[in-house]
Amino acid sequence: MADRGVEILCVGTELLLGSILNGNARWISERLACLGLPHYRQTVVGDNEERLKSAVLESADRSSILITTGGLGPTPDDLTTASLAAAFDTPLDERPELWREIQDKLGSGGRPVAASNRRQAFLPRGADVLPNPLGSAPGMIWSPRPGFTIITFPGVPSEMRAMWSATAEPWLRLHGGAAGIFASRQLRFTGIGESNLAEQVTDLFEGNNPTVAPYASLGDVKLRITACAADPMAAESLLDPVEADLLRRAGQYCYGRDDDSLASVVLQLLRDAGETLAVAESCTGGGIGAAISAVPGCSDVFLGGVIAYSNAVKQKLLSVNPKLIETHGAVSDPVVADMAQGVRKITGSDWAVAVSGVAGPGGSSPDKPVGLVHLAVAGPDGCVAAAERFGGRRGRDAVQQLSVIRGLDRLRLRLLNRLPMSQS
Amino acid sequence: MADRGVEILCVGTELLLGSILNGNARWISERLACLGLPHYRQTVVGDNEERLKSAVLESADRSSILITTGGLGPTPDDLTTASLAAAFDTPLDERPELWREIQDKLGSGGRPVAASNRRQAFLPRGADVLPNPLGSAPGMIWSPRPGFTIITFPGVPSEMRAMWSATAEPWLRLHGGAAGIFASRQLRFTGIGESNLAEQVTDLFEGNNPTVAPYASLGDVKLRITACAADPMAAESLLDPVEADLLRRAGQYCYGRDDDSLASVVLQLLRDAGETLAVAESCTGGGIGAAISAVPGCSDVFLGGVIAYSNAVKQKLLSVNPKLIETHGAVSDPVVADMAQGVRKITGSDWAVAVSGVAGPGGSSPDKPVGLVHLAVAGPDGCVAAAERFGGRRGRDAVQQLSVIRGLDRLRLRLLNRLPMSQS
Numbered sequence: 001m002a003d004r005g006v007e008i009l010c011v012g013t014e015l016l017l018g019s020i021l022n023g024n025a026r027w028i029s030e031r032l033a034c035l036g037l038p039h040y041r042q043t044v045v046g047d048n049e050e051r052l053k054s055a056v057l058e059s060a061d062r063s064s065i066l067i068t069t070g071g072l073g074p075t076p077d078d079l080t081t082a083s084l085a086a087a088f089d090t091p092l093d094e095r096p097e098l099w100r101e102i103q104d105k106l107g108s109g110g111r112p113v114a115a116s117n118r119r120q121a122f123l124p125r126g127a128d129v130l131p132n133p134l135g136s137a138p139g140m141i142w143s144p145r146p147g148f149t150i151i152t153f154p155g156v157p158s159e160m161r162a163m164w165s166a167t168a169e170p171w172l173r174l175h176g177g178a179a180g181i182f183a184s185r186q187l188r189f190t191g192i193g194e195s196n197l198a199e200q201v202t203d204l205f206e207g208n209n210p211t212v213a214p215y216a217s218l219g220d221v222k223l224r225i226t227a228c229a230a231d232p233m234a235a236e237s238l239l240d241p242v243e244a245d246l247l248r249r250a251g252q253y254c255y256g257r258d259d260d261s262l263a264s265v266v267l268q269l270l271r272d273a274g275e276t277l278a279v280a281e282s283c284t285g286g287g288i289g290a291a292i293s294a295v296p297g298c299s300d301v302f303l304g305g306v307i308a309y310s311n312a313v314k315q316k317l318l319s320v321n322p323k324l325i326e327t328h329g330a331v332s333d334p335v336v337a338d339m340a341q342g343v344r345k346i347t348g349s350d351w352a353v354a355v356s357g358v359a360g361p362g363g364s365s366p367d368k369p370v371g372l373v374h375l376a377v378a379g380p381d382g383c384v385a386a387a388e389r390f391g392g393r394r395g396r397d398a399v400q401q402l403s404v405i406r407g408l409d410r411l412r413l414r415l416l417n418r419l420p421m422s423q424s
Numbered sequence: 425m426a427d428r429g430v431e432i433l434c435v436g437t438e439l440l441l442g443s444i445l446n447g448n449a450r451w452i453s454e455r456l457a458c459l460g461l462p463h464y465r466q467t468v469v470g471d472n473e474e475r476l477k478s479a480v481l482e483s484a485d486r487s488s489i490l491i492t493t494g495g496l497g498p499t500p501d502d503l504t505t506a507s508l509a510a511a512f513d514t515p516l517d518e519r520p521e522l523w524r525e526i527q528d529k530l531g532s533g534g535r536p537v538a539a540s541n542r543r544q545a546f547l548p549r550g551a552d553v554l555p556n557p558l559g560s561a562p563g564m565i566w567s568p569r570p571g572f573t574i575i576t577f578p579g580v581p582s583e584m585r586a587m588w589s590a591t592a593e594p595w596l597r598l599h600g601g602a603a604g605i606f607a608s609r610q611l612r613f614t615g616i617g618e619s620n621l622a623e624q625v626t627d628l629f630e631g632n633n634p635t636v637a638p639y640a641s642l643g644d645v646k647l648r649i650t651a652c653a654a655d656p657m658a659a660e661s662l663l664d665p666v667e668a669d670l671l672r673r674a675g676q677y678c679y680g681r682d683d684d685s686l687a688s689v690v691l692q693l694l695r696d697a698g699e700t701l702a703v704a705e706s707c708t709g710g711g712i713g714a715a716i717s718a719v720p721g722c723s724d725v726f727l728g729g730v731i732a733y734s735n736a737v738k739q740k741l742l743s744v745n746p747k748l749i750e751t752h753g754a755v756s757d758p759v760v761a762d763m764a765q766g767v768r769k770i771t772g773s774d775w776a777v778a779v780s781g782v783a784g785p786g787g788s789s790p791d792k793p794v795g796l797v798h799l800a801v802a803g804p805d806g807c808v809a810a811a812e813r814f815g816g817r818r819g820r821d822a823v824q825q826l827s828v829i830r831g832l833d834r835l836r837l838r839l840l841n842r843l844p845m846s847q848s
Binding site: 013014015016017018019020021022023025026027028029030031032033039040041042043044045046047048051055058073074075076077106112114115116117133134136156158162213214215216278279281282283284285286287288289290292293294296297298299302303304305306307308309310312313316317346347348359360361362363396397400 | 439440441442443444445446447449450451452453454455456457463464465466467468469470472475479482617618619620622623626629630637638639640641642648702703705706707708709710711712713714716717718720721722723726727728729730731732733734736737740741770771772783784785786787817818819820821822824
């Protein structure tokens with residue numbers, strides 16, 4: 001029962017040095033909100049036994065559940081498990097089955113297993129193993145005092161997330177003591193800024209059940225709707241009218257829900273139509289292809305394409321007319337349209353997305369500033385090209401990411417609308 | 425004097441809901457590290473007076489300086505200033521000059537100034553104003569107890585940073601009492617696990633000045649060396665012997681330092697040799713190209729390449745011999761070598777990296793399990809292909825990322841060694 005709330009304690013000197021962003025705290029916070037568990041405090045301490053012990057003991061007096069990340073590795077500055085045991089005067093016992101598992105995992109590549117990894121097989125007496133399906137560092141679920149439970153995770157985000165989903169979340173659903181059954185859904189939007197979207201739905205942010213909360217990241221805004229009720233069906237039925245209301249107001253910007261990505265949505269639209277896709281990328285250098293390839297099972301739709309970073313590759317592989325590059329520059333509608341048509345032709349795909357832009361910081365000119373990106377979508381019904389201006393202040397990485405997002409979204413809108421337009 | 429250290433307290437329910445990343449904590453942490461100020465703890469609490477007061481009073485017993493962000497706005501859930509005053513039983517006084525300033529700032533656009541903004545002109549008795557050159561929310565520098573100073577900032581990152589640079593940093597330089605000048609360097613390693621690397625240098629982790637600390641992420645381990653001395657030159661000269669020692673022990677795995685990436689190192693090696701690069705990617709779908717394109721100024725080296733996701737594209741664009749695919753499968757040394765040679769030929773590049781693998785979760789067979797990836801590097805002195813087994817448990821994303829890393833590292837090692845080997 002998390003009646004005194006759940007706390008997060010992130011352990012790592014790299015966080016105190018500012019070497020890395022605390023993405024784990026954000027991710028766990030979001031998951032706790034979905035579970036309907038009260039979460040009042042987050043703490044970060046370094047790889048220091050005394051400070052770690054103090055933080056844990058303070059939390060034990062204040063909260064029902066403490067979730068820790070970091071400090072489970074095999075190196076001498078990985079102190080979490082030993083410090084927790086010391087804080088509650090509990091001995092560490094070796095778990096032989098854990099040591100065997102660690103050896104199996106690390107030894108599978110034929111590499112020798114470092115002796116230091118053996119430390120990871122020790123847990124406080126009475127603690128349950130929280131299995132790590134991806135890495136060597138197991139976590140634990142341990143109640144060193146009545147009414148206080150510690151759940152430990154490694155700091156590596158992929159491992160933490162896999163462990164959360166497989167074991168910790170089911171445990172928290174059962175033992176977290178949320179005040180009812182929570183159901184939540186998220187709608188994903190692109191092509192609209194967070195504040196503009198918020199303005200259209202601001203009154204819904206005031207609701208208590210369901211609640212609506214925005215989560216913004218580059219080029220993407222999620223609205224999460226969360227409802228609490230006595231049973232799952234009642235909770236779901238609270239969500240329906242709010243979702244319908246959100247879609248009525250801003251549905252044209254909504255590309256998907258929950259775990260959808262722009263790429264997965266586009267792939268599904270093409271799969272449903274029995275059509276295929278290729279890409280021709282200049283300033284993104286393969287980023288659109290990588291986003292598509294990130295989706296499991298994309299091979300029935302995605303054929304591949306050309307990374308046409310240099311003008312010579314644009315001409316030779318994509319048959320872009322050199323006069324177009326001379327006249328309009330490589331960052332222009334005619335060139336990007338030729339790229340899209342070219343890749344469609346050589347791969348035999350039904351559809352193609354092409355991009356050419358000034359990602360910066362160099363390569364700009366007065367009429368082609370950093371952040372100017374031209375995108376084209378070619379399909380059975382023609383090719384449409386147009387420019388986007390992402391601005392130069394955001395940096396190269398953001399211009400490239402936004403190019404990927406806009407390219408995929410243009411294709412999505414084109415597939416949804418199937419407008420028989422032609423240009424170039 | 426920050427002899428008991430500096431703490432950061434971030435105030436905002438949006439942080440506890442996971443709506444936003446705590447970028448302020450990271451930014452301030454990095455600034456504190458540069459100033460050489462000891463920083464042992466970060467806390468996040470929501471917009472709640474009682475919890476905010478507890479957090480501040482705990483910090484007063486533990487630290488010399490507390491830096492807060494958030495909760496300085498005009499709305500009812502902006503509680504930081506009032507809660508701090510209440511925590512130390514100090515009355516709030518209106519500062520007429522602040523109220524005039526706020527009216528000037530907010531009224532300048534012709535907008536009426538909301539009465540709620542008047543709250544922002546109240547500060548605890550005895551506090552100094554920390555001016556906000558960008559927004560309406562001023563901060564403060566206040567010592568409610570001898571030996572304990574609170575510095576408050578708004579949560580808006582641009583305002584916080586401007587106030588930090590203009591006023592807080594000079595104050596901290598004067599009053600923070602840093603024990604010296606800090607210098608730090610990081611060495612980046614790949615091709616070796618964190619624990620194996622740690623084992624080779626474990627005695628160096630025990631050092632106090634310089635300190636050595638590892639930071640691991642997928643396929644990559646950094647070792648950060650930090651030294652403190654009376655002046656920058658002395659600090660740097662403390663770093664040199666430790667760096668040399670680390671390189672002596674594990675130099676063959678070290679690909680760069682500080683802000684280097686594998687891609688930037690490879691690009692520089694090629695640039696120095698006046699050579700060019702192309703890629704041919706199957707299971708990574710453009711990820712190698714995207715990693716290379718992430719480096720500003722890559723266009724003098726990187727020509728582009730082919731995303732050969734389908735076998736048809738492998739054959740048509742890269743002239744891969746269909747019999748090789750039939751006999752050995754697309755995930756094999758002969759095919760990946762043909763891909764590398766093919767892309768080198770059609771782009772006219774000096775070097776090429778090619779990859780073909782089973783990223784999963786589908787597409788595997790008994791002799792081609794998920795995680796099996798074949799990589800080839802082709803150059804003026806021949807083509808070498810070999811397999812990597814990343815294992816199926818890590819997930820598609822990790823297999824793709826590791827393929828990118830290993831592909832670039834293979835090229836790096838090849839360029840460093842220039843071995844005239846030939847295969848395929």
